[in-house]
Amino acid sequence: MAEDKLPTRAEDFSEWYNQLVVKSDLADYAPVRGCMVVKPYGWALWENITSWLDGEFKKTGHVNAAFPTLIPLSFFEKEKEHVEGFSPQLAVVTIGGGELLEEKLVVRPTSETIIGYMYSKWVQSWRDLPILIVQWGSVMRWEIRTKLFLRTAEFYWHEGHTAHADADEALEEMYRILDIYEKFCLEEAAIPVFKGPKSESERFPGAQITTSIEAMMWDKRALQSGTSHYFGTNFAKAFDIKFLNKKNELQFAETTSWAISSRIIGAMIMVHGDDHGLVLPPRLAPIQAVVVPIFKNDDEKTKVMEVADRVFAELKAAGIRIKMDDRDNVSSGFKFNDWEMRGVPVRVEIGPKDVEKGSVALARRDKPGREGKTFVSQTGLSSTVSLLLSEIQDSLLKRATEYRDANIHEPKDYEDLKRIVADGWAFAYWCESLECEAKVKEEAKATTRNIPMNQPDQEGVCIVCGRPSKRKVYFARAY
Amino acid sequence: MAEDKLPTRAEDFSEWYNQLVVKSDLADYAPVRGCMVVKPYGWALWENITSWLDGEFKKTGHVNAAFPTLIPLSFFEKEKEHVEGFSPQLAVVTIGGGELLEEKLVVRPTSETIIGYMYSKWVQSWRDLPILIVQWGSVMRWEIRTKLFLRTAEFYWHEGHTAHADADEALEEMYRILDIYEKFCLEEAAIPVFKGPKSESERFPGAQITTSIEAMMWDKRALQSGTSHYFGTNFAKAFDIKFLNKKNELQFAETTSWAISSRIIGAMIMVHGDDHGLVLPPRLAPIQAVVVPIFKNDDEKTKVMEVADRVFAELKAAGIRIKMDDRDNVSSGFKFNDWEMRGVPVRVEIGPKDVEKGSVALARRDKPGREGKTFVSQTGLSSTVSLLLSEIQDSLLKRATEYRDANIHEPKDYEDLKRIVADGWAFAYWCESLECEAKVKEEAKATTRNIPMNQPDQEGVCIVCGRPSKRKVYFARAY
Numbered sequence: 001m002a003e004d005k006l007p008t009r010a011e012d013f014s015e016w017y018n019q020l021v022v023k024s025d026l027a028d029y030a031p032v033r034g035c036m037v038v039k040p041y042g043w044a045l046w047e048n049i050t051s052w053l054d055g056e057f058k059k060t061g062h063v064n065a066a067f068p069t070l071i072p073l074s075f076f077e078k079e080k081e082h083v084e085g086f087s088p089q090l091a092v093v094t095i096g097g098g099e100l101l102e103e104k105l106v107v108r109p110t111s112e113t114i115i116g117y118m119y120s121k122w123v124q125s126w127r128d129l130p131i132l133i134v135q136w137g138s139v140m141r142w143e144i145r146t147k148l149f150l151r152t153a154e155f156y157w158h159e160g161h162t163a164h165a166d167a168d169e170a171l172e173e174m175y176r177i178l179d180i181y182e183k184f185c186l187e188e189a190a191i192p193v194f195k196g197p198k199s200e201s202e203r204f205p206g207a208q209i210t211t212s213i214e215a216m217m218w219d220k221r222a223l224q225s226g227t228s229h230y231f232g233t234n235f236a237k238a239f240d241i242k243f244l245n246k247k248n249e250l251q252f253a254e255t256t257s258w259a260i261s262s263r264i265i266g267a268m269i270m271v272h273g274d275d276h277g278l279v280l281p282p283r284l285a286p287i288q289a290v291v292v293p294i295f296k297n298d299d300e301k302t303k304v305m306e307v308a309d310r311v312f313a314e315l316k317a318a319g320i321r322i323k324m325d326d327r328d329n330v331s332s333g334f335k336f337n338d339w340e341m342r343g344v345p346v347r348v349e350i351g352p353k354d355v356e357k358g359s360v361a362l363a364r365r366d367k368p369g370r371e372g373k374t375f376v377s378q379t380g381l382s383s384t385v386s387l388l389l390s391e392i393q394d395s396l397l398k399r400a401t402e403y404r405d406a407n408i409h410e411p412k413d414y415e416d417l418k419r420i421v422a423d424g425w426a427f428a429y430w431c432e433s434l435e436c437e438a439k440v441k442e443e444a445k446a447t448t449r450n451i452p453m454n455q456p457d458q459e460g461v462c463i464v465c466g467r468p469s470k471r472k473v474y475f476a477r478a479y
Numbered sequence: 480m481a482e483d484k485l486p487t488r489a490e491d492f493s494e495w496y497n498q499l500v501v502k503s504d505l506a507d508y509a510p511v512r513g514c515m516v517v518k519p520y521g522w523a524l525w526e527n528i529t530s531w532l533d534g535e536f537k538k539t540g541h542v543n544a545a546f547p548t549l550i551p552l553s554f555f556e557k558e559k560e561h562v563e564g565f566s567p568q569l570a571v572v573t574i575g576g577g578e579l580l581e582e583k584l585v586v587r588p589t590s591e592t593i594i595g596y597m598y599s600k601w602v603q604s605w606r607d608l609p610i611l612i613v614q615w616g617s618v619m620r621w622e623i624r625t626k627l628f629l630r631t632a633e634f635y636w637h638e639g640h641t642a643h644a645d646a647d648e649a650l651e652e653m654y655r656i657l658d659i660y661e662k663f664c665l666e667e668a669a670i671p672v673f674k675g676p677k678s679e680s681e682r683f684p685g686a687q688i689t690t691s692i693e694a695m696m697w698d699k700r701a702l703q704s705g706t707s708h709y710f711g712t713n714f715a716k717a718f719d720i721k722f723l724n725k726k727n728e729l730q731f732a733e734t735t736s737w738a739i740s741s742r743i744i745g746a747m748i749m750v751h752g753d754d755h756g757l758v759l760p761p762r763l764a765p766i767q768a769v770v771v772p773i774f775k776n777d778d779e780k781t782k783v784m785e786v787a788d789r790v791f792a793e794l795k796a797a798g799i800r801i802k803m804d805d806r807d808n809v810s811s812g813f814k815f816n817d818w819e820m821r822g823v824p825v826r827v828e829i830g831p832k833d834v835e836k837g838s839v840a841l842a843r844r845d846k847p848g849r850e851g852k853t854f855v856s857q858t859g860l861s862s863t864v865s866l867l868l869s870e871i872q873d874s875l876l877k878r879a880t881e882y883r884d885a886n887i888h889e890p891k892d893y894e895d896l897k898r899i900v901a902d903g904w905a906f907a908y909w910c911e912s913l914e915c916e917a918k919v920k921e922e923a924k925a926t927t928r929n930i931p932m933n934q935p936d937q938e939g940v941c942i943v944c945g946r947p948s949k950r951k952v953y954f955a956r957a958y
Contacts, residue, residue, distance in 0.1 A: 031554075031596055032547045032584065033575075040542035040612060047543065063519035064526065068511045068633055069548070069586070069617060070570070075510075091549070092574035093586065096512075096632075097621030098567055105511065107548070107572065107586065117510055127808065133519060137616070138548060142576030153575075154547055329606070 008275045013219045021148045024278045024342045034146040034153030044286035056180045062132040070105040075113035079238040085205025089141040107140040115161045116239035123243045131163045149266035157261035163253040170254035174230045177258045178211050181226040190281040190396035191215050191271050196450040208232040214449040216404040217270035220424050222449045222476040225267050228258035271400050278343025282389040288321040290344045294332050294351035303355045318382035345392050421446035425476040429469035431462035449474040487754045492698045500627045503757045503821050513625040513632030523765035535659045541611040549584040554592035558717040564684025568620040586619040594640045595718035602722045610642045628745035636740035642732040649733035653709045656737045657690050660705040669760040669875035670694050670750050675929040687711040693928040695883040696749035699903050701928045701955040704746050707737035750879050757822025761868040766823045767800040773811050773830035782834045797861035824871050900925035904955040908948035910941035928953040
């Protein structure tokens with residue numbers, strides 16, 4: 001309910017975000033430290049996200065399965081980097097059925113270990129490979145500073161875990177998934193992303209390569225929005241995933257894992273949202289259009305509702321996710337604000353004059369006020385609205401891309417880099433040394449985001465140390 | 480993989496079940512005490528179940544949401560019966576982020592408490608009601624003796640939690656859901672069930688009424704296959720869910736909760752399965768038909784595969800969930816056994832003679848051997864197979880219903896009841912006293928299952944004590 005106004009983004013972006021998540025009815029704070037409740041409106045958005053991704057995974061031969069929520073603590077100790085990365089964040093079950101457990105169990109922070117253990121049982125021959133499994137669910141990481149969707153102790157995600165007979169196939173899988181993630185962001189979430197490998201220091205614990213998609217938020221900070229990892233044989237060795245290859249030799253499998261989490265909802269909020277509230281991309285919006293009938297008395301009500309009901313039925317039949325707001329205890333103005341807060345892409349207003357003229361007013365959420373309002377004929381309305389939804393979808397991506405690109409700069413020198421990352425991203429050659437990366441982190445508070453793929457075959461010099469470099473990297477402050 | 484045979488059901492039903500679950504590739508034992516891994520084949524079955532139920536819930540106005548997996552232990556202490564019921568079964572998190580927690584957290588065994596807490600925040604006015612929320616996920620109950628799908632420490636389910644302005648509406652909701660559960664069992668799972676209230680002693684901890692659907696397994700034991708509970712204002716009082724009613728008076732809400740779990744997969748196995756393996760109802764089977772091409776040499780292979788590929792494409796285009804088994808490292812006999820073990824409803828065999836004759840052989844899984852095999856024309860095959868799938872679906876329900884009804888008896892006296900429940904169900908008048916129920920449990924090892932709804936308005940005498948009674952109950956040994 002949109003009782004009161006948000007602070008503007010310029011006034012206080014963080015507070016704008018915090019209030020918006022709750023006021024738009026996406027989520028609420030749980031009575032458990034650092035956890036959230038995803039409310040029905042937020043979960044419907046998540047279902048639209050998951051349903052698209054699940055469809056793409058299935059098209060590319062993946063299957064879903066479920067592994068236990070609790071994992072023996074000892075499993076984490078089998079891969080050195082993995083245990084170092086996750087130990088500080090574990091929630092540990094020590095009591096079961098009223099008794100102290102001999103073997104402590106961890107509420108899964110990620111499932112490479114237990115899935116690796118099962119794969120070692122399932123894989124004997126090259127004929128058992130590849131295994132392409134996805135698990136949908138939640139995981140738990142004991143975070144200190146939390147923010148709804150962006151960083152919560154429990155969050156929702158899918159985790160893909162695949163095992164392959166050779167490195168080429170595993171690498172191909174890692175990139176195939178990265179492409180699906182990019183496609184999701186561009187076509188569904190209307191968020192432009194850069195994809196490519198992360199630096200060594202930003203890798204997932206235990207990975208040989210971590211690739212990511214990176215997006216720019218309205219405040220110009222970066223958000224890592226999805227990751228796809230190649231483990232080589234690290235986890236296969238830790239969990240003994242071996243198979244007889246075609247030459248009848250025992251060989252370790254090559255594995256990958258990858259994920260997009262409910263964090264992506266945070267990205268949509270921070271990329272598209274405005275000072276009036278959420279702006280949801282039509283392809284994912286739980287409600288794509290809302291019908292608001294406007295009348296002052298019973299006589300008007302009868303006439304208006306007749307048209308409103310017909311319009312509602314027509315749009316619904318056309319497959320548009322449509323809502324009728326016929327509440328009688330709030331004003332039309334209140335309703336407009338309410339649906340703007342919740343980011344519904346199109347508002348269909350119908351008043352007594354529209355009934356006379358055979359028209360309706362369409363208000364675009366991405367262009368609030370007069371600019372986004374048009375009066376159109378009731379005839380052919382479902383096509384008009386469908387076209388408008390497509391136009392809004394395209395327009396959101398275009399706007400976000402222009403905004404992002406306008407805020408990425410190529411620094412002349414290291415001093416320039418420091419200035420740029422205070423209010424944008426820097427794109428610069430980097431020698432890929434840990435030292436130069438650490439220096440930027442320390443002095444400019446910016447991290448390397450990723451080294452985007454498909455760079456032209458050029459050479460330059462590291463923006464920090466001046467040594468020769470072949471690849472540019474994005475530097476930015478990040479969530 | 481069907482390398483070796485199952486024991487027959489008559490030899491050892493429990494061992495038949497245990498081996499079948501693993502050999503049919505539905506699930507595997509996890510390296511965590513009492514937990515299972517639901518493998519891709521089992522999860523695909525679960526997705527078909529959940530997708531139907533989710534559709535019905537949405538049609539009846541329910542929405543999905545997500546509440547935390549961890550619940551403060553103190554929440555369980557707010558409802559006296561609830562804490563008594565669940566305390567012995569809790570898994571408790573005592574360490575988070577490396578430190579002992581001040582407030583211990585429980586891995587949810589069920590979510591009435593935390594959802595009740597949130598509802599108390601969300602409900603202020605009668606306009607906020609009803610709330611009709613469903614959560615999909617898993618819960619944890621520390622079980623001592625476990626059996627895959629039937630009783631595991633972690634299991635998968637949905638839990639519906641609704642809050643209403645008055646008792647009538649809440650009761651109506653409880654029964655609406657029970658009807659959906661019955662419809663699911665009859666139309667989708669092909670399992671006949673009795674629906675009605677449970678006895679007082681068999682109620683869910685904290686419920687005023689618990690209703691259930693009860694099914695008979697092949698070994699004639701009962702399986703409670705779904706429950707729908709009415710709490711009255713018990714949880715509203717424990718969690719302070721109050722609202723201003725239309726008269727502007729503060730009033731407690733009336734709540735319900737309900738669930739079907741992954742246990743229903745155990746029911747399908749034990750109702751329909753035979754000595755060759757699973758028999759899945761076509762409407763839920765992940766694979767409805769499998770094409771097995773049969774050939775001895777390359778020349779035959781070319782001809783057969785041409786037809787097999789065409790048949791596969793035609794059935795797939797008709798919306799049949801179809802699989803091609805063109806493995807070249809196992810025999811046709813092995814394939815037949817393998818797909819029988821996995822319960823695929825229809826096998827489409829295509830050999831060189833079928834190519835010549837323009838025919839295929841269809842083998843029905845519910846009638847193994849010659850009886851279930853017919854030779855049909857390749858022309859119009861997708862209609863033929865669709866019809867056959869419907870026929871199998873109907874036939875499974877009919878067979879299960881006849882089997883169940885043939886094994887329910889009305890005892891002449893208490894001694895007769897004891898004989899009957901040793902190998903069937905007894906349907907008898909019962910005075911509804913705890914004493915008589917306890918006596919049957921002690922002496923006949925049978926529990927009351929439920930008091931089926933819509934009984935004729937008759938009177939009789941309690942089968943145990945001879946006191947007058949108006950309602951009959953099912954007595955049976957149960958899982």
